[in-house]
Amino acid sequence: MIYLKLFLAFLQVGLFSVGGGYAAIALIREQVVDTNMWLTMSEFSDLTTIAEMTPGPIAVNAATFVGTKIAGLPGALLATAGSILPSCIICSLLAFIYYKYKGAKTLQSILKSIRPATIGLILSAGLSILQYAVFSNGELSFSSFDIISLVIFVAAFIILRKTKLSPIPVMLCSGVIYLIVNLIFQGGIL
Amino acid sequence: MSEKENSKTRILLKLFFSMLYISTFTFGGGFVIVTLMKKKFVDEYHWIEEQEMLDITSIAQSSPGAIAVNAAVIVGKKLGGIMGIIAATLGTVIPPLVIISVISFFYNAFSENPYVALILKGMQAGVAAVILDVVCSLSKDYVKNRKIFEIILIAVSFTAVFFLKINVILIILCAAAIGFVTVLIKNKKAVKK
Structure with missing residues (x-):
């Protein structure tokens, strides 16, 4: 039965992909292209392009895309449910343990050293995105340097540090300003 | 209601x-x-x-x-x-x-x-x-509070993932191990006193 198959395939993706997007892509490919042959390889690469251009976790994007294609809206819903069910069960258990033993001395000490390490990870994620924004394709070379991106980054950063503006409007404005500035330069107005 | x-x-x-x-x-x-x-x-x-x-x-x-x-x-x-x-x-x-x-x-x-x-x-x-x-x-x-231990941990975990591309979960596990060892050492010291 196709609904059950979709559900189980994405359940496996949700259960075995540890560590975010890139780990998930390999598993999704295995399920969707190799095992079940729901998508061709070129459809799969379309899927990863869409996933990169739209919000949301790649596993949910893929579940919706494949589910819709194979079995319409119910397929999309079941595949998505499969991809998030392991998260819901495992993380609510972990949350229960965390809030129950948060005060314990040993756990306190362990958390105290995990926190700065986590800041280091977030810093790395931020700088990787910055690298891709300021250098097209992420190569650190003069020819791929994008001054407009850098100026927008610095301006957005200062605004976020100095004012209480919320992050999402700042992000959206960055995109729109980048578009406008590029159109002006391309149009030869300046 | x-x-x-x-x-x-x-x-x-x-x-x-x-x-x-x-x-x-x-x-x-x-x-x-x-x-x-x-x-x-x-x-x-x-x-x-x-x-x-x-x-x-x-x-x-x-x-x-x-x-x-x-x-x-x-x-x-x-x-x-x-x-x-x-x-x-x-x-x-x-x-x-x-x-x-x-x-x-x-x-x-x-x-x-x-x-x-x-x-x-x-x-x-x-x-x-x-x-x-x-x-x-x-x-x-x-x-601000000059917490050297924490600042070094930030730097080390950043270097490990950004430059050395070490697996993120391994980094979190290592940090957990460091925290665990610290508490063991502290407990030992407390017992000796």
């Missing part, structure tokens, strides 16, 4: 719509949504403490599944038990579900549109600014 139930429903609705809003505009990976959640739930609503948000981030990162969904589940559980988990998870999942179903119909027009590409490219700069702003506010306390 009693007053208590009323305020609980209000929190659930607020949680659902916050996640719906955040999830609609989260481009580029799990850490982006975690920083947006920090801005909303720690800085704006004061529902969660800053340190707690870091703990949630590391749990979400080390568990299987999407980081966004994992973090939503933990925050939802804390704020409203099972109903909280459902509210937060639905809020996280509905935007990509709707957007992907719509876009898969006119995929080519969307993915080859030069304006869309330029906006997305420009948004990367804004996303980087948001993440680095959150990093600054998270590490402010450590820097």
Whole structure:
């Protein structure tokens, strides 16, 4: 039965992909292209392009895309449910343990050293995105340097540090300003 | 409906719509949504403490599944038990579900549109600014109080993942081990005294 198959395939993706997007892509490919042959390889690469251009976790994007294609809206819903069910069960258990033993001395000490390490990870994620924004394709070379991106980054950063503006409007404005500035330069107005 | 139930429903609705809003505009990976959640739930609503948000981030990162969904589940559980988990998870999942179903119909027009590409490219700069702003506010306390141990840990974990490309979960496990050893040493010292 196709609904059950979709559900189980994405359940496996949700259960075995540890560590975010890139780990998930390999598993999704295995399920969707190799095992079940729901998508061709070129459809799969379309899927990863869409996933990169739209919000949301790649596993949910893929579940919706494949589910819709194979079995319409119910397929999309079941595949998505499969991809998030392991998260819901495992993380609510972990949350229960965390809030129950948060005060314990040993756990306190362990958390105290995990926190700065986590800041280091977030810093790395931020700088990787910055690298891709300021250098097209992420190569650190003069020819791929994008001054407009850098100026927008610095301006957005200062605004976020100095004012209480919320992050999402700042992000959206960055995109729109980048578009406008590029159109002006391309149009030869300046 | 009693007053208590009323305020609980209000929190659930607020949680659902916050996640719906955040999830609609989260481009580029799990850490982006975690920083947006920090801005909303720690800085704006004061529902969660800053340190707690870091703990949630590391749990979400080390568990299987999407980081966004994992973090939503933990925050939802804390704020409203099972109903909280459902509210937060639905809020996280509905935007990509709707957007992907719509876009898969006119995929080519969307993915080859030069304006869309330029906006997305420009948004990367804004996303980087948001993440680095959150990093600054998270590490402010450590820097101000000259907590050398924590500052070294930030630097080491950053170097390990950014330059050496070491697996993120391995880094979190190592940090946990360091914390565990520290508490053992402290206990030993306390016994000797």
